[in-house]
Amino acid sequence: MTTPVWPPVFDGHNDVILDLYRPKPGEERDFFHASPYGHLDLPRARAGGFGGGFFAIYVPPPPAPKPPPEHIPSPPYYMPLPPPLEHSYALHTTMAMAARLFRIEAESNGQFRICRTADDIHACLTNGIVAVVFHIEGAEAIGPDLDELEVLYQAGLRSLGPVWSRPNIFGHGVPFAFPASPDTGPGLTDAGKALVKACNQLRILIDLSHLNEAGFWDVARLSTAPLVATHSNAHAICPSSRNLTDRQLDAIRDSDGMVGLNFAVTFLRPDGHRDADTPVSIMVRHVQYLVERLGIDRVGFGSDFDGALIPQAIRDVSGLPVLLQALADAGFTPAELRKLAYENWLRVLRLTWGA
Numbered sequence: 001m002t003t004p005v006w007p008p009v010f011d012g013h014n015d016v017i018l019d020l021y022r023p024k025p026g027e028e029r030d031f032f033h034a035s036p037y038g039h040l041d042l043p044r045a046r047a048g049g050f051g052g053g054f055f056a057i058y059v060p061p062p063p064a065p066k067p068p069p070e071h072i073p074s075p076p077y078y079m080p081l082p083p084p085l086e087h088s089y090a091l092h093t094t095m096a097m098a099a100r101l102f103r104i105e106a107e108s109n110g111q112f113r114i115c116r117t118a119d120d121i122h123a124c125l126t127n128g129i130v131a132v133v134f135h136i137e138g139a140e141a142i143g144p145d146l147d148e149l150e151v152l153y154q155a156g157l158r159s160l161g162p163v164w165s166r167p168n169i170f171g172h173g174v175p176f177a178f179p180a181s182p183d184t185g186p187g188l189t190d191a192g193k194a195l196v197k198a199c200n201q202l203r204i205l206i207d208l209s210h211l212n213e214a215g216f217w218d219v220a221r222l223s224t225a226p227l228v229a230t231h232s233n234a235h236a237i238c239p240s241s242r243n244l245t246d247r248q249l250d251a252i253r254d255s256d257g258m259v260g261l262n263f264a265v266t267f268l269r270p271d272g273h274r275d276a277d278t279p280v281s282i283m284v285r286h287v288q289y290l291v292e293r294l295g296i297d298r299v300g301f302g303s304d305f306d307g308a309l310i311p312q313a314i315r316d317v318s319g320l321p322v323l324l325q326a327l328a329d330a331g332f333t334p335a336e337l338r339k340l341a342y343e344n345w346l347r348v349l350r351l352t353w354g355a
Contacts, residue, residue, distance in 0.1 A: 006324045008051030008125050010342035012230035012260025012302030013135070013209070016040040018058050019306045021097050031104050031112075039305035039316040042111065045130060048318040051342060052115075052124060052131030054159055054230055055101060058307075059085060059093045059140055072176055075272040079176040082166040090140035091148065098155065101134065114156045117355040118346050125342060133349075135230075137210070138164030138173075144191045146198050153202050158353065159230070160199060161207035162192055163215070170195050171215040178272035180241040182248075187214035188222075196222045205352045208232075209242070209262075209302070216248055225352045226257035231302030233259075233267045234289045237282075240267050249293045258348045259290055260302020263310040276312040280326045283311065287327060287340065296336055300344045 019038050020031060029035035034043035040050070061082060072079065105112050112130045115121045124131035134156040142148040149157075165173035170192035172185045188196070196219055199206050208216050208229045220227055229252065235243035244252070244259065252259060262268070265278040268286060290299045303310070305317055313322055324337060332340070 004325065006049050006321055007338045007341040008049055009301060009320050010051050010121065010125065010131065010345045011053030012300060012345065013054050013056055014040055014303060014305040015056050015058055015307030016305065017055055017097050017101055018060065021100055022060060044316055044318040048320040050317045050320060052121065054133040054135040056135045056137045057094055057097045058137040058164060059090045061085065062089060072266050072274050075178045077178055078180065081173065081175050084167055085140040087140060087143060094136065094141035116156055116158060118349040118353060119355060121349065122346060133159050135159035135207070137161045138168065139170055139195065140168050144169055146195065149198055153204060157204060159205040159207055161210055162195055164210050172212050173210040174212045174241040177241040179239040181213070182241050182245065183213040184241060185212050185214065188218040193218065193222055200224050203353050205349070213248070220251050226348050227252045227255040228257045228348060230260045231262040231304050233262050233286050237286055237289055238267055238270055238272065240272060242267050246293065253294045253298060256351065258298040258300055258344055259294060260300045261287055261290065263303045263314060264308030265311060274309055276309055278311040280311060280313050280322060283323060284326050284330050288330065296339055297344055297347065300340055
């Protein structure tokens, strides 16, 4: 029996930079050596056919004497929103984490490249170079005058989530809650609406994955770009506040945008439980549902590697072929798998970035 040759995977979201910047005690690692910790490093990326993706800069809260619990409790649950961050702290931390991303590129001997156009990504995928989109998750580092946005764009920023799950000057994220609607509060502030317009002008992708429903509809009304949720799932299957309702999915379809499948078990499972013994079949079910609602050209992957508990059968980035095989077994053709793996991301980025 011949081993299948899978397409490279370009992925909508990972948090490896956070894990490298602030590792858990005893779990220090670097990007260039295989590690038993976390999900993503260069050797495991090569093993799993990971061609690149959105590398998120997410600013964690300042270290506290008694850190909040990391684990989502058993359903039903409602975790209050974390408090807002100070701008100076968020800016300093964003700069430090972005510097870590740039250092990896500089030290990679040409194996890791920050891309500014879809053509750059295509060239990297063709030549076996890890293609990187500089993404910020939560815009606390940006002030109301948006000066930092201009500077970050010149540094390579090409994707921005206006909020994570805590409020900021631009809008409100969804709390982690199950079962729950994403309709959890007010929409974008005036500063948030200005941010959307500025991102459109600069052709920065606006990521909707952590935005609450009112904010989602504000972006849908204001934005001239395709609507994109880089790492979200179907609320009809898993009624988490983080997932997208059918009405939201329809709006994404109508804008010619896309959704990246989140691998987090709490956003996959119909029961919302945090259990690694989650079958890959539920990932396939979400993909099938998203494709049915959005069309085959508007669905991809948004793993949340290094930011979530994922199914044990996948384990880490080296397990991507397990998902591709499951999708093939479910009837997805080689041409459709190429779309899911990377072609759809290239399509929507060309529409958004213009190149």
